[in-house]
Amino acid sequence: MTAAGLQATPGEHSARGGPAPGTPALELRDVRKSFGKTEIIRGASLAVQPGERVAIIGPNGAGKSTLFNLISGRFHSTSGDILLNGRKIDGLRPYQINRLGLARSFQVSNLFTRLSAFENIRCAVLWSLGYRYAFWRFLADLRDANDRTDEVLEMIKLDRRRDVLAMNLTYAEQRALEIGITIAGGSPVILLDEPTAGMSKSETRRFVGLIRDVTAGKTLLTVEHDMGVVFGLADKIAVLVYGQVIAFDTPDAVRANPSVQEAYLGSLLADAQVADAGH
Amino acid sequence: MAAAPRAGSKAYHFKPYNVGRWFVWGLFALVLLLAPRLWTSSFAHTMLSQMGIAIIVCLAYNVLLGQGGMLSFGHAVYSGLGSFLAIHTLNLISAGKLALPVSLVPLAGGLAGLLFAALLGYVSTKKAGTTFAMITLGIGELVWSMSLMLPEFFGGEGGITGNRVVGAPVLGITFGPQVQVYYLIAAYCFVSTAALFALTRTPLGRMLNAVRDNPERVEFIGYSTQQVRYLAFMVSGFFAGIGGGLAALNFEIVTAEVVGAARSGAYLLFVFLGGATFFIGPIIGAVLMVIALVLLSELTQAWLLYLGLVFLFMVMYAPGGIASLIMMNLRLAAFGKLGRLWTGYLALAGTAFAILAGAGAMLEMIYHLQLNAALGPGMKFMGATLDTTSADSWFGAAFVLATGVVLFELARREFVRQWGTIQEEIEKEIKRREAL
Numbered sequence: 001m002t003a004a005g006l007q008a009t010p011g012e013h014s015a016r017g018g019p020a021p022g023t024p025a026l027e028l029r030d031v032r033k034s035f036g037k038t039e040i041i042r043g044a045s046l047a048v049q050p051g052e053r054v055a056i057i058g059p060n061g062a063g064k065s066t067l068f069n070l071i072s073g074r075f076h077s078t079s080g081d082i083l084l085n086g087r088k089i090d091g092l093r094p095y096q097i098n099r100l101g102l103a104r105s106f107q108v109s110n111l112f113t114r115l116s117a118f119e120n121i122r123c124a125v126l127w128s129l130g131y132r133y134a135f136w137r138f139l140a141d142l143r144d145a146n147d148r149t150d151e152v153l154e155m156i157k158l159d160r161r162r163d164v165l166a167m168n169l170t171y172a173e174q175r176a177l178e179i180g181i182t183i184a185g186g187s188p189v190i191l192l193d194e195p196t197a198g199m200s201k202s203e204t205r206r207f208v209g210l211i212r213d214v215t216a217g218k219t220l221l222t223v224e225h226d227m228g229v230v231f232g233l234a235d236k237i238a239v240l241v242y243g244q245v246i247a248f249d250t251p252d253a254v255r256a257n258p259s260v261q262e263a264y265l266g267s268l269l270a271d272a273q274v275a276d277a278g279h
Numbered sequence: 280m281a282a283a284p285r286a287g288s289k290a291y292h293f294k295p296y297n298v299g300r301w302f303v304w305g306l307f308a309l310v311l312l313l314a315p316r317l318w319t320s321s322f323a324h325t326m327l328s329q330m331g332i333a334i335i336v337c338l339a340y341n342v343l344l345g346q347g348g349m350l351s352f353g354h355a356v357y358s359g360l361g362s363f364l365a366i367h368t369l370n371l372i373s374a375g376k377l378a379l380p381v382s383l384v385p386l387a388g389g390l391a392g393l394l395f396a397a398l399l400g401y402v403s404t405k406k407a408g409t410t411f412a413m414i415t416l417g418i419g420e421l422v423w424s425m426s427l428m429l430p431e432f433f434g435g436e437g438g439i440t441g442n443r444v445v446g447a448p449v450l451g452i453t454f455g456p457q458v459q460v461y462y463l464i465a466a467y468c469f470v471s472t473a474a475l476f477a478l479t480r481t482p483l484g485r486m487l488n489a490v491r492d493n494p495e496r497v498e499f500i501g502y503s504t505q506q507v508r509y510l511a512f513m514v515s516g517f518f519a520g521i522g523g524g525l526a527a528l529n530f531e532i533v534t535a536e537v538v539g540a541a542r543s544g545a546y547l548l549f550v551f552l553g554g555a556t557f558f559i560g561p562i563i564g565a566v567l568m569v570i571a572l573v574l575l576s577e578l579t580q581a582w583l584l585y586l587g588l589v590f591l592f593m594v595m596y597a598p599g600g601i602a603s604l605i606m607m608n609l610r611l612a613a614f615g616k617l618g619r620l621w622t623g624y625l626a627l628a629g630t631a632f633a634i635l636a637g638a639g640a641m642l643e644m645i646y647h648l649q650l651n652a653a654l655g656p657g658m659k660f661m662g663a664t665l666d667t668t669s670a671d672s673w674f675g676a677a678f679v680l681a682t683g684v685v686l687f688e689l690a691r692r693e694f695v696r697q698w699g700t701i702q703e704e705i706e707k708e709i710k711r712r713e714a715l
Contacts, residue, residue, distance in 0.1 A: 072499065094498040104499055112492040115485075123489045126482050127501030133510055135483040142482075185500060 019086040025050040025189050025219040026071065026102075031080035031090075033063075033070055033243075040066045042243035043080070050188070053220040054248075055234035057227075059263075063243045064223040065107065068193050071221075072104040073097040084189065099127065103187035107194045107223075109174040113167040117158050117177055120166050122149040124184035148184070155214050156180040172203050176210065183214050190215050192222040196229050208232040239263070307472070311465040315458050324457040325529075326573055331464035332525045333565035335471045337553070339518035340546045345555030346479065347511045348491030349404075350412045353419030354546045357516040359538030360395050360422070361388030361523025363433065366533045369441040381443055381454050382463055385524030392520015393513055400512035404505060407494055411508075419540050426535035438534030441527065454528070464525050471518050476558060478514060487511045545572070548586075552593055554600025563601050581646050614708060616701050623694040630687035637680025640665060644672065 024047040033041040040063045048054050056064050069075045071082055073094035082090040089097050112120050122139065125148045131137070139145070153159045156176040161169060166177060179195060195211055196204045208229050211222075224230045230237065230251070237254045239247040241263045247254050254260055314327050336358045343349040365388035371377040372384070379387075403414040426433040433439070443454045452459050478484045486507050489497050494504045527533050536542065545568060553564020575582040597604055611617040640660050644667045647658045656668040665672045 093503070095501050095503050098499055098501045106496075110493060110496045110499075112489045112496065114492050115488055119485065119488075123485060123497075124500040126486065131482040133483045133486070133502075133506060135478055135481045135510070135514070137482065138477070138480050139482060139485055140480065181496070181500065 023086040024048055024083070025052070025085060026221070027081075027083040027086075028067075028071070028245075029081040029083070031067075031070060031082060032078045033066060033075065034078050039078075040243055041070065041077070044240065044243060044245050046238055046245050046248060048219060048221065050219055051217065052236055053215075053234050054222070054236045054238055055230040056221060056223050056238045056240055057225075057230060058240035062240045064240055065193060066243075067240065068104060068191050068221075068223060071097075072102065072191060098185070098187065101187045102189040102191065103182045103185055104191035105178050105182040105193055105195060107197055109178045111166040111174060111177055111181070114165060116163050116165055117169065117173075117180075118149060118153065118162040120177055121152045121180050121184050122146070124181040125149055125152070128185035128187075152180050152184045155183075156210065172199060172207070175199060175207065179211060179214060183218075187218075189219045190221070192220070194223050194225065196224070196226055204229060304473070308469055311469055314465075315461050321457055324461050326569055328457065328461045328464050328529050329526075329569045329573070330566050331461070331468040332522050332529060333549075333568050334468050334562050335525070336519050336522035337546060337550050337561035337565040337568070338472060338475045339515045339522065340550050341555055341558075341561040342475065342478070342487070342511055342515040342518075344547070344550055345557075345560065346484065346491065347487045347508060349407070349508060349512070350547075351403075351415040351543070352412055352540070352547065353415035353422075353543050354515075354519060355538050355540075355542035356399070356419055356422045357392040357396055357519040358523035358526070358546075359533075359542065361392040361520030362527040362533045362537050363439065363523075364388055364391030364520075365524035365527040366439045366441045366531075367432075369443060369445070369527065370439070373442055373445045378446075380449055381446060381528065382449070382452075384443075384528055385463075385467055385521050388524020388527065389517050389521035392523060393517040395520075396513045396516020400509055400516060404508040404512050407490075407504065407508065416540075419538075419543055422538050423535070423540065426538055433535050434533070435535075438532050440532045443528050443531055460529055464529065467521060467525055471521060472562070475514075475518060479558060483507065483510060548590055552590060552600055554602025554604075556599050557602035557606060560600050560602035563605075567601075579643065579646075580650060581642050584642065610705070611701060614705050616704065619701065620694075620697060623690070623697050626690035627687070627694055630683050630690050633679055633683030634687055635683075636661060637676050637678070637683050640676035641673070641680065644676070 026046075026048045028044050028046045030043045030045055031041055032039060032043055044063075044067060056067065058064055066075065070077050070090070073089070073092055073096070077090050080090070081088055084097065084100055084102055087100065089100060089102075092100075112123060115123070122145055125145050126132075126142075129142070129145050129148070131142065131145065150159065150162075153162055156179060158169075158173060158176055158180065161173060166174065169177060175195065175198075179192070182190060182192065192211065192215075196207050199207060204226060205228075209232075211233060220233070222229075222233055224233070234251070236249060237247070237251050238245050239254060239257075239260050246263060247257045247260045249257065311331070315324055318324070318327065336354070339358075340351070340354045343351050343354070365384050368377065368379065368387040369381070369384050372379055372381065399418050403411055403418060406414060427435075443460070454460055454463065479488075486497065486502055489502075490504050490507045497504050497507070523537065526537070549564035549568035549571075550561045551564070552567060553562065554560025571582065571586055575585070579585070593600065599606075608617060611620065643658065643660050644665060647654075647667050651658070656666050658665055658667060665676075
């Protein structure tokens, strides 16, 4: 694959030649997706610049998760273009998109349940270091992969739980491992689907800090319901309503946007302001 | 080789020179070497040879089942075609058309297995789960039907025969005596086992586990699940073919049944019985397979029924197979708590024996009445003579069975209670150690 070279060292994608300056890290152009007769995504357009941190919000059923599934290659769009660093990625398989430098997490933890936390992360590191399908090298001898794995485990604070099977970790630890697998390969574009889903308030607060640390310097897209998390993580908000991006701006501008308020946000943001005031 | 820990970071948990591992592999080699000295009859040598072959094929199968989560119903296709290609190679050598030492003939089987796995696996590994299983079943049937259509290659009813004593002896080894064939098989067995164990420690081997656990996520960390499955399938086919090639040398005859569904089913059944989740499981399964197929079938006509029952209970109560039972007890032993269970085990064994005796007597009497009625009503069972026409025998057997069942259940409940207590203690112990 031509993409293999791009991932030679984690975190160096953007440094290597690549797209012309000013090219969005991720761009959607009039993307549409129908399931049967129902159109879920109806012409969504969005351009995320490298290093931007975007939260996608919207009412239930707006198509947020579907949008992530389209970007990451889990589903294929019906029409429209999806570009990663100026390169068209719609129609590619998830692993091809991942090799081009995009990684995602899942709303429901999607782990290798019968492998240890360490092995989970190491699996996610292997391709990015170019080990591919090697069956002539021992994992134990792969210094760089093992070092990187330990580093990631430390970042997600699971270093003391490295040998515990993923299925025996606590819920919060599984969520952390989910993020760890996502960032381990060093992809510069990260998609997080409701990273704090199901966590308690205090866990969420700690977790937001963790996510901010591990995604530092990367282009980040998150789907989130919790407005506290949104403001904690994002410098821009995209509002998705009925399969369309109706606003994409800074939190304050989005708050003030009348069409957003009309669509649904008023109540939610009011809640959030109350919550903010409470801090 | 030696991975020095990074400065300022804790040492890795793996050890380049693992004493325990050397010991286990040394022991394995020693067992392979000494087994024919301990059991010296030619019958024993035949069985040991078959065990060696079965170990390779079952380990190869477990690359799919245990490590890759691929339920194949057609593993015998690759071992069987390996057998056929090997016997044809042997016959080419006999005819003087090919100069190849007989000891390398199994490799021809391996290459055949690899080739057919590359060809047929390309189709089956496109899918996973149930679809994969169905495709392997279909391919198995396809190859089986080919065996009837192509008698030149498969030898029809009589099969293909060969003669392994060809060419000049190398170092005085002619492969005439069974024990020489055994040592060839043992050598291949050791190397194959080591290679397949090594595979589990490589990037491909680990990604295969990942594909087993969660194929979807694998696609999002850069790997093509299809490619991982395909490569694993070829590895499995290669080693199955080597096993098949050794079987051709061992028996000097190959018939179409070696590619049949019954053979594929046996590999699946015994790998599961041995324990697919542990590397050692298929080895246990392979040994059991040969014992069951050769010894048990000699012992009783109802052996398939017993086997079916054992399989049934295993699936229901110990889905991790015998290996998992051993590992669970080793864990207890490691915490020094196994000794407390010996009375429990004794009670379980005693009552289980009563069930076996009662149920066995009744089953054997049924079989006797159905199949051997002409020999008269009397039959031997566990050293006692039973009269299959008298009510006493039936009542006696039923009484033993019923008593056994009741006592077993009581013993089981007590055992489960004890087991639970010990597990709790171990959990506490682990927590305590972690806190230190």
